[in-house]
Amino acid sequence: MHIPDGYLSPQTYLPLLGIMLPLWAKASRVMKTTLRARHVPLFAMSAAFCFVIMMFNVPVPGGTTGHATGAALVAILLGPWAAVLSVSVALIIQALLFGDGGLTTIGANCFNTAVVIPFVAHWVYRLGSAHAPVTSFRRVVAAGVAGYLGLNLSALAAAAQLGLQPLIAQNAAGQPLYAPFPLHVTVPVIAAGHFLFFGLIEAFVTASILLYFQKTDPSVMLLTQPASTLPASEPAAPGLSLNESES
Amino acid sequence: MPTSSIRKLWLGLGLLILLSPAGVILPEAFNANAAWGEWRVEELQRMQDSVPAKLAQLNGLWKALLPDYAIPGMNEPWQLGLGYVGSAVLGAGLILVLAFGLGKRLSCAERQQDPEDVGSA
Numbered sequence: 290m291h292i293p294d295g296y297l298s299p300q301t302y303l304p305l306l307g308i309m310l311p312l313w314a315k316a317s318r319v320m321k322t323t324l325r326a327r328h329v330p331l332f333a334m335s336a337a338f339c340f341v342i343m344m345f346n347v348p349v350p351g352g353t354t355g356h357a358t359g360a361a362l363v364a365i366l367l368g369p370w371a372a373v374l375s376v377s378v379a380l381i382i383q384a385l386l387f388g389d390g391g392l393t394t395i396g397a398n399c400f401n402t403a404v405v406i407p408f409v410a411h412w413v414y415r416l417g418s419a420h421a422p423v424t425s426f427r428r429v430v431a432a433g434v435a436g437y438l439g440l441n442l443s444a445l446a447a448a449a450q451l452g453l454q455p456l457i458a459q460n461a462a463g464q465p466l467y468a469p470f471p472l473h474v475t476v477p478v479i480a481a482g483h484f485l486f487f488g489l490i491e492a493f494v495t496a497s498i499l500l501y502f503q504k505t506d507p508s509v510m511l512l513t514q515p516a517s518t519l520p521a522s523e524p525a526a527p528g529l530s531l532n533e534s535e536s
Numbered sequence: 537m538p539t540s541s542i543r544k545l546w547l548g549l550g551l552l553i554l555l556s557p558a559g560v561i562l563p564e565a566f567n568a569n570a571a572w573g574e575w576r577v578e579e580l581q582r583m584q585d586s587v588p589a590k591l592a593q594l595n596g597l598w599k600a601l602l603p604d605y606a607i608p609g610m611n612e613p614w615q616l617g618l619g620y621v622g623s624a625v626l627g628a629g630l631i632l633v634l635a636f637g638l639g640k641r642l643s644c645a646e647r648q649q650d651p652e653d654v655g656s657a
Contacts, residue, residue, distance in 0.1 A: 290574065291574055292573070292574070293575075294595050294596075295577075295588075295590065295591035295593065295594035296573070298590070317642055320639075320643070321642050321643075322644060324639060324642055324643040325643060325644060326640075326643045326644070328643070329636060329643050330542065330636065330639075331537075331542070331545075333631075333636035333639055334545060334546070334549060334632070335635075336632070336635035337628040337629075337631045337635070338549060338552070340624075340627050340631050341549065341553055341624055341627075341628055344556045344559040344605065344620070344623075345552075345556065345558060346559045346560070346562065346568075346571075347562065348562055348565075348567075349568070351572075352568050353568060353569060353570070353571055353572045354563045354568045354570065354571050356559070356571075374635075374638065375635060378631055378635045382630055382631050384598075385598075385600070386602060386626070386630070387600055387601075387603065387623060387627065388598065388600030388602075388603040389600075389604070391594075391595075391597070391598065392597060447573070451573055460589065464586075465588050466589055466590040466591070467588055467590055467591050467594075468573070468588075468591065475573065478572055478573075479572060482572060505541060506537050508537050509537055
């Protein structure tokens with residue numbers, strides 16, 4: 290979700306921004322030791338991919354729309370910390386240039402989309418694909434489940450943030466000052482849209498693109514694997530399969 | 537990964553950008569509004585009697601250059617589609633440049649071997 294300005298009180302958006310600052314710093318530190326120079330174009334492409342995939346608004350019953358994020362796929366392929374930065378870049382440009390998501394809510398939106406989805410997806414995929422060979426279909430299923438759960442938990446986080454507003458900030462007459470809908474409205478409505486539709490779209494995007502890599506170039510699925518865990522039949526380091534002309 | 541598969545990914549990204557107007561045409565065709573909970577003040581006003589005070593105040597805080605991925609004032613369906621694909625090109629291009637710069641700054645030097653690589657080499 291891209292929460293617009295005005296929907297969250299400062300009591301909500303400031304702490305969430307406060308959470309994001311150290312997470313961005315930590316992500317940068319992790320990248321400094323894990324992102325190989327030859328993977329930089331892929332990292333950049335992942336941010337642009339998330340931006341574009343989020344433009345595919347899908348209408349659903351009830352007169353609203355939603356979309357996939359691509360954040361689960363990026364986390365699975367490049368690692369969750371790379372996804373934190375990659376998806377954050379996309380979200381910040383969406384807010385600044387296109388007014389998609391607010392400025393005050395940038396911390397909240399980055400937390401929900403660029404942290405919750407990547408980490409949930411990363412762990413679900415790791416659990417679901419444990420000991421599975423690179424070519425195993427179980428990995429495709431795990432990627433789909435990772436996308437589904439990642440997006441849905443992210444939506445629930447946004448629903449909680451929105452639904453808490455009437456409790457947090459009211460005027461003297463007890464009327465809400467920010468997002469006006471209570472938790473018992475935001476959670477079921479947002480959960481329905483995501484559990485029934487958008488989660489499935491994220492699952493499809495994540496699983497189908499992983500399947501594509503599995504069939505065409507499985508080395509992409511091993512970019513974040515430490516070399517010592519690779520089976521003997523795979524290149525010692527995934528990067529070694531690069532064309533010589535590139536390095 | 538071989539250059540040929542990287543090239544296919546760039547093509548795939550380009551294809552997605554070209555197809556992006558589907559993201560504005562489909563919702564229009566089904567008369568679907570904004571995502572739930574992402575309404576602008578005007579939309580909220582149509583749904584409810586009153587708009588919360590601070591929400592109304594903060595909602596117009598930022599005037600984006602291309603709000604909703606559209607060129608302001610160009611609201612014909614074909615213009616929406618054109619504005620959308622243009623927004624996709626501009627946004628994706630800008631993000632590529634920014635993320636490439638960020639990645640370049642953060643990536644470890646290529647010659648320096650990863651600690652894990654040393655053992656298996």
